[in-house]
Every structure is written in structure tokens, then in C-alpha cells.
Amino acid sequence: MKLRYGLVFVAAALVTIPTASAASLSIASQHLTPVRTCVLSGYPSTETIEPDSYVSQGAAGTNYGTQTYLYAQTGNGANMRPYLSFALPTCTPAIPSTATVTSAVLRLYAYTVATTCRTYDVFRVGVGGTTYWPASLTWTAAAIDWTNQPAGTTINNPPAAEATASENVGTGCTTGIAAAGYASWSVTSDVQAFVNGTDTNDGWMIRDATEGNATTYHTYFRSENDNSATQDPQLVITYVDVP
């Protein structure tokens, strides 16, 4: 009799085990990685998508918004700084404000590089508050000059520590570019702020890391007015927007 009772328990337990396992059901999935990239370009030339210009200390009141190049230079009283921005709403479909920007790369084609390796810093216009930038941050390619530029006229200001990124350009550079080609700056955090709306998109200013150098060094970058598909400024934004 005891044996029969035992068999009954064992049989009943076996019957219920598969059902009980369902309680610990786990859901597994292979990786599914979606990535979206928006490439904004200064080509075909449209100021509304990629306004750019540069400012010159030596010709402080002159505007260079129609030039086909962006001049970056260090020199004694002869410093020059490019300004540029990209209209992010141009991206189609629009980048959602909830998106996570995983990469944003600012690319400028240097067609004449400095004769020695120089470091060029990129600064987000507006960062630093009133310490480095005036309250009004707007600028236009058609009106900006050395005297009214958002960064102010003090050289080496904002300080290099405020830069978003740096790139080496010039003969002899072992990193960056030593000959004609695209220079790249990682501006991911800046674009993330623009996308999320935590900062206004007023673009970037680029300057030599050491302005006021006794010897003049310069690099020419292509501007959007150059109207070249292969050498115009680009902003490459990679993002994800998933829960």
C-alpha cells in the first residue's frame, strides 16, 4: 500500500513539473541594433542649411560671408577664426528631441594646411555663459566680423579648456591631417544639447589653439560657398531613438 501511495505522488509531481516551469518563462532575443545617421552638407550651397564665415583681426570690420574658404590663422595682430553652423531641422525625418546622439562629427576640408602642425580648437558658441560670450549669441554669415563676433575680440578667449574638441592640421602632424583632406572634430555633446533643447544651436567657432603667435600660420578650409560636393563642410549625426 505504501508503495502505491508513493507512486501516486511521484506520478502527480511529474505531471505538474512542465506546467510549473512556465512560471519561470524567460524571454530572450538576439541583438537588434538600429542606428540612424543624418548627414548635413554645405553642398549644394545654401546659407540656410550651413551658414559660415570667418572673422579677421587685421580687418576687424570686414565680413567674409561670401568667400569660398574659411580662414583659420594665428599671428601677431592677424588672427582669423571661422564660424559655422548647421540647421539641424533640415534632417528628414527630424531628429526627435528624445534621441540619444551617439556620434556627431564636424568635418571641414582643409585644402591648404599650415606649414607646421597646428592645433585647431572648436568651441560651441554660447558655452561659458557671460564669462566668455555676450548675452546675445546670434550671428549671421552676412554680418559677422571681428568686432561683433560672439566670442569677443580678446585673443585666446575662450580658453582652450573650454573647447569641445581639437584637431591637428598641418605639415608634420602625426595625428589629425598632415596634408589636404577632411579635418574632424567630435561634437557629440554639443549636438546632443541642441537636439534635447538644453542649449540653442548657435554653431561653432574655430580658432588656432595659440592665437597671437609671432610667426603667422594658417589653414584654409572650404566654405559652403565653394559649392563642392566632395569638399564642403559636413556635420554627420548618428543617433538612436528607442525606449
Added chain:
Amino acid sequence: MPRSRVIARFLATIVLVAAGMAVIGRAAGLAATSDHIGAGVIATPVCTSTGVTVLETVTTTYVTGLTLSNIPSACGGATIQVTIAEGAVSYSPASQTVAAGGGTVTEAIPSGDIPVTDQAQVDIVMEGP
């Protein structure tokens, strides 16, 4: 003990055991059918949450290729599918498999298919590994 009593005890035991197991079985089924599962959100795993760098190769008027770089090794073996769209025109090259160590994937775009415009959209989906 009379035989009828033995049978009665035996049957009673079966009824008790069956009732007990039925409770267990019902509890097991509840987890799969209750709102515990429906109320949760399970994130689809991704092989990378960092950026994949995308660069276009262009001629004076057309996009002729894409270079997808900085793909981490965690995505090695994944099937990668790319679609590029410029304006109303789009093109999807054949899917490829990411090399075991990650790295770079290049995609050729037939010249003439995708004209260069102010903005391009590149959608990438990596399935697996």
C-alpha cells in the same frame, strides 16, 4: 483493515493529491497569463550603444559609397542592412555580415542612383549576433 476502507483511503488520497497539484498548476499558469508580463517593458538588446561613424563617398554629383566604421567587436557576426535616402530617392545595398572583430563595413552605391543633396539619411540595422 477491510478492503473497502483501503480503497476508500486510496481514492481519498488521489483526490487530495490531485487537488493539491491543481493549485500548484494554476499558480504556475498565472505567471504566464496575468498582467505581470503585460505590464512590463523588455528592452531589445543591442550590440552597441555607441556611435557608428558613417561617411559618404561622393563624386561631384552622386553618392557612390558608404563607409561604416568604429563598429565594435560586440557586433561581430551581425547582419548589417543599410538604406541611404537623399530626398525622395533611396537605395539599399545587399546586407553584409560584420567581421568577427567589428571594424569597418563598406557599401557600394551605384553611381547615378543617389544624387548628393544638402542632407542624407542613412538607416542601419544590425541583427545579431
